[in-house]
Amino acid sequence: MLTCRRLVRLTMKNVDWCGKPYYSLDAYFKHTYGTKCYKLAVDAGFTCPNRDGKLDVRGCVFCSAGGSGDFAVGLSEALSSIDKLSEKNIVIYFQAFTNTYGDVDDMRKLFTAALCHEQVIGISIATRPDCLGEDVLLLLEELKKSFVHKFIWIELGLQTIHRKTEQYIRRHYGLNVYDDAVNKLKLLQIPFITHIILGLPGENEAMMLETVRYVSDISRTKGSEPNGIKLQLLHVLTGTDMADDYMAGRFRVLSQDEYIELVIKCLQNIDENIVIHRITGDGPKNILLAPQWSANKRGVLNSFHKRMKELGARQGMFNNEEK
Numbered sequence: 331m332l333t334c335r336r337l338v339r340l341t342m343k344n345v346d347w348c349g350k351p352y353y354s355l356d357a358y359f360k361h362t363y364g365t366k367c368y369k370l371a372v373d374a375g376f377t378c379p380n381r382d383g384k385l386d387v388r389g390c391v392f393c394s395a396g397g398s399g400d401f402a403v404g405l406s407e408a409l410s411s412i413d414k415l416s417e418k419n420i421v422i423y424f425q426a427f428t429n430t431y432g433d434v435d436d437m438r439k440l441f442t443a444a445l446c447h448e449q450v451i452g453i454s455i456a457t458r459p460d461c462l463g464e465d466v467l468l469l470l471e472e473l474k475k476s477f478v479h480k481f482i483w484i485e486l487g488l489q490t491i492h493r494k495t496e497q498y499i500r501r502h503y504g505l506n507v508y509d510d511a512v513n514k515l516k517l518l519q520i521p522f523i524t525h526i527i528l529g530l531p532g533e534n535e536a537m538m539l540e541t542v543r544y545v546s547d548i549s550r551t552k553g554s555e556p557n558g559i560k561l562q563l564l565h566v567l568t569g570t571d572m573a574d575d576y577m578a579g580r581f582r583v584l585s586q587d588e589y590i591e592l593v594i595k596c597l598q599n600i601d602e603n604i605v606i607h608r609i610t611g612d613g614p615k616n617i618l619l620a621p622q623w624s625a626n627k628r629g630v631l632n633s634f635h636k637r638m639k640e641l642g643a644r645q646g647m648f649n650n651e652e653k
């Protein structure tokens with residue numbers, strides 16, 4: 331496995347994206363492990379400083395009651411379900427709420443339990459950049475050393491680089507905090523995946539592309555495992571404060587055509603060595619208020635691939651490596 335992963339590093343420039351015009355997570359897994367890999371989303375029982383009163387009690391303006399992990403199951407349930415699966419390569423995705431916020435010993439137990447499972451090839455930990463203190467970083471380093479044949483990824487919910495939007499979504503940390511966290515993760519050689527939301531109120535195309543270019547630049551790596559980007563369409567979910575603003579007509583959501591054109595421009599501006607973990611979103615249909623077209627994920631992806639082909643578009647084609 332290690333040989334295979336090293337090979338990926340050496341040949342990233344020439345990686346076959348499995349027939350797609352962008353470097354998908356699926357292509358990354360196929361090259362690294364020779365097969366498809368599956369992600370299981372987990373709610374490990376954490377909370378979040380944006381909800382428990384440390385920074386706020388209201389949560390981010392778009393976040394659902396499930397802490398953006400509406401399909402997640404408990405860790406024990408996830409691990410016991412793996413035994414029934416025929417798939418061999420599983421990634422445990424600690425998705426709901428902030429998974430590095432709380433007691434470090436509890437984190438150690440949870441992350442270790444996941445990494446110890448034979449069929450688990452790695453874990454992906456969703457968190458906030460302001461919840462990566464020295465104790466957490468030491469734990470990540472310790473786990474990395476203990477599980478050398480498995481990976482540990484960190485997912486950072488940045489969403490935007492713009493101050494005005496940051497305040498509207500109630501993120502409660504500045505861009506400098508993200509930069510700092512990224513630099514620390516780079517020193518530890520822990521790959522990170524940055525989440526960006528497309529279609530946030532008040533943002534135009536130029537602003538969104540600015541965020542994408544910024545994250546692409548900071549995510550570039552030389553000679554180590556590639557970092558990633560998740561592009562997520564803004565989902566307005568019932569029960570959120572954003573739903574109230576939407577219902578009051580304070581902003582509109584993107585149409586499917588607008589979104590597809592925008593995602594293509596984003597990909598063209600992302601360095602070709604960065605793995606694209608997502609190009610749309612997986613909003614829970616039962617609480618999805620808008621845009622309704624996004625519920626047909628297969629249809630959106632088909633239209634997106636068709637349009638990429640028509641345009642001859644490719645990830646990284648507008649990205650200047652010498653910048």
Ligand code: SF4
Nearest residue numbers: 378380389390393427
């Ligand atoms: S999006 Fe993340 S940081 Fe924001 S309230 Fe939800 S769980 Fe907390």
